[in-house]
Amino acid sequence: MPPRRDGRRNEETRPLSLTFESLARVDGSARFSFGNTSALASVSGPIEVRLAAEHPSEATFEVAVRPLSNVPATESKAIASAIRATLEPSLILTKNPRSLVQLVVQALSPSAKHTWNTTLAAAMINACSLALLNASSVPMRGVVAAVAVCHSITGTILVDPSDDELVDVKSCGCFAFIFADQVGVDDSRSDCVWTSWKSSGGLDEAEILKAKEMAQRSAQTIYRALRKAVANACGLEVDESMTPEEGKSESEESEDKMII
Amino acid sequence: MRPPSPSIPEKEFLFSSLKESLRLDGRTMLEMRTPSLTFGSDLGWVECALGKTKVLAQVEAKMVKPQPERPFEGTISIHSEISPMASSDYEPGRPSEDEVTITRMLDKVIRRSDAVDKESLCILAGQRVWHIRLTLHFLTDAGNLLDCACLAGIVALKHFRRPEVEVIGDDVIVHLPSERAPMPLAIHHTPFCFTFAFFPDASTPPVLDPSHLEQRLSAGVVSISLNAQKEICVLQKLGGVPLGADDILRLVDVSVTKAKEMHSFVEASLMEDWNGRNIEVR
Numbered sequence: 017m018p019p020r021r022d023g024r025r026n027e028e029t030r031p032l033s034l035t036f037e038s039l040a041r042v043d044g045s046a047r048f049s050f051g052n053t054s055a056l057a058s059v060s061g062p063i064e065v066r067l068a069a070e071h072p073s074e075a076t077f078e079v080a081v082r083p084l085s086n087v088p089a090t091e092s093k094a095i096a097s098a099i100r101a102t103l104e105p106s107l108i109l110t111k112n113p114r115s116l117v118q119l120v121v122q123a124l125s126p127s128a129k130h131t132w133n134t135t136l137a138a139a140m141i142n143a144c145s146l147a148l149l150n151a152s153s154v155p156m157r158g159v160v161a162a163v164a165v166c167h168s169i170t171g172t173i174l175v176d177p178s179d180d181e182l183v184d185v186k187s188c189g190c191f192a193f194i195f196a197d198q199v200g201v202d203d204s205r206s207d208c209v210w211t212s213w214k215s216s217g218g219l220d221e222a223e224i225l226k227a228k229e230m231a232q233r234s235a236q237t238i239y240r241a242l243r244k245a246v247a248n249a250c251g252l253e254v255d256e257s258m259t260p261e262e263g264k265s266e267s268e269e270s271e272d273k274m275i276i
Numbered sequence: 277m278r279p280p281s282p283s284i285p286e287k288e289f290l291f292s293s294l295k296e297s298l299r300l301d302g303r304t305m306l307e308m309r310t311p312s313l314t315f316g317s318d319l320g321w322v323e324c325a326l327g328k329t330k331v332l333a334q335v336e337a338k339m340v341k342p343q344p345e346r347p348f349e350g351t352i353s354i355h356s357e358i359s360p361m362a363s364s365d366y367e368p369g370r371p372s373e374d375e376v377t378i379t380r381m382l383d384k385v386i387r388r389s390d391a392v393d394k395e396s397l398c399i400l401a402g403q404r405v406w407h408i409r410l411t412l413h414f415l416t417d418a419g420n421l422l423d424c425a426c427l428a429g430i431v432a433l434k435h436f437r438r439p440e441v442e443v444i445g446d447d448v449i450v451h452l453p454s455e456r457a458p459m460p461l462a463i464h465h466t467p468f469c470f471t472f473a474f475f476p477d478a479s480t481p482p483v484l485d486p487s488h489l490e491q492r493l494s495a496g497v498v499s500i501s502l503n504a505q506k507e508i509c510v511l512q513k514l515g516g517v518p519l520g521a522d523d524i525l526r527l528v529d530v531s532v533t534k535a536k537e538m539h540s541f542v543e544a545s546l547m548e549d550w551n552g553r554n555i556e557v558r
Contacts, residue, residue: 039361052317082361085334124316
């Protein structure tokens with residue numbers, strides 16, 4: 017198997033960078049990067065909603081995407097509605113009816129010229145999850161983590177392709193997974209909520225399933241990174257156990273550790 | 277949605293402090309917040325912060341056909357939409373009054389002051405010119421978005437490098453940055469903008485670089501844009517408190533000093549960034 021240009025393994029993402037921006041006028045904000053593909057998300061909510069968008073039994077969830085250059089156009093609207101559909105399962109909007117949860121995502125890297133922005137979309141979704149966790153004002157059912165995967169023309173499936181790897185690919189797409197209790201089969205606690213897989217030359221079911229599997233493992237790593245970032249921000253240690261049951265037996269011994 | 281007005285105790289406290297020349301964040305009346313410039317890995321990407329106010333500027337260039345009435349000049353376009361990220365007071369889709377003022381001021385300061393030489397952007401007369409697009413993103417509005425935006429815009433233009441082109445007859449060859457070092461834009465002068473806020477009580481002195489609360493409670497605002505060579509590009513006073521000519525001249529004097537300081541700060545930051553980049557010129 018040919019090695020990747022930057023020396024990574026096939027299932028390895030570029031170095032992740034997670035920071036809390038602490039933007040002053042919003043409730044939560046965070047920046048997420050895969051290498052130099054990065055996005056900044058801010059969330060305000062629940063805040064006052066305008067009458068036209070008011071919903072009697074749940075909060076209105078609005079997502080706005082802003083590209084790095086030029087005014088937002090069709091592509092931004094498409095990514096915004098995709099991000100909205102991806103994050104909505106993770107939010108419990110019924111707890112705050114007649115209010116607004118406003119999410120604004122700012123691309124910090126230029127849009128890809130040849131393919132649809134798979135890596136940027138993944139960075140945006142992760143930034144949104146991190147911003148929502150930072151705000152802690154909207155009740156959440158789980159956390160969504162996303163990663164881009166591509167099938168290169170040499171036949172290998174690569175996780176988090178860099179811009180030069182995306183130049184000649186057979187198919188590529190972004191997969192988003194929700195990590196929560198009571199989702200997924202067999203207590204796996206993770207389920208795919210969205211994908212943007214597109215292929216030149218027909219869709220191969222086996223290929224998509226293999227890509228999804230690789231993406232799921234990678235998304236677990238990203239989810240762990242998100243937890244660690246939130247824990248570090250609170251000055252706490254990360255509890256490596258993935259289920260509450262495992263954590264409970266340990267917490268009986270030490271009261272100070274908090275399960276995140 | 278009407279933004280919530282500051283409370284009466286906040287208003288009274290601010291006015292009484294300002295009367296005694298005390299600002300709530302501890303600055304003196306004519307002290308600016310320390311600007312900070314963060315450059316990205318791409319040339320022409322800069323994030324500018326004045327205290328908590330943050331603006332991101334990005335410059336890119338593409339080749340287009342020039343306007344028929346000006347075949348020897350390139351074009352510059354500035355995009356500056358305020359998103360709800362700056363503050364939930366800004367609604368998406370509907371430009372607020374502040375946004376319109378900022379857009380118009382940016383246009384005057386950066387485009388109409390001829391900071392960037394448009395004729396140097398010409399590649400092939402009448403057929404190909406460079407179109408420079410400056411996009412500004414307002415990340416936080418903690419007062420004085422205008423000055424922060426002007427600073428971010430002009431620094432991004434100075435930071436940006438366009439690809440080198442070679443014209444042989446009617447053929448235009450665009451060289452990749454790896455083949456030939458990209459060229460900086462021809463910038464005539466570096467305009468900076470300084471905003472002063474005035475308050476309803478005439479005995480209260482003006483403040484430079486108002487914070488969010490000071491801006492909201494101000495009765496009028498004067499913005500002066502000039503460069504380090506003491507040339508005034510724009511002097512804007514949209515209504516507000518009536519001021520005498522002496523007051524205006526005093527503000528201009530203050531701005532002149534600040535412009536010099538700002539200019540040396542910007543040059544130092546650009547030099548530091550440039551030295552930090554590994555650029556091998558063969």
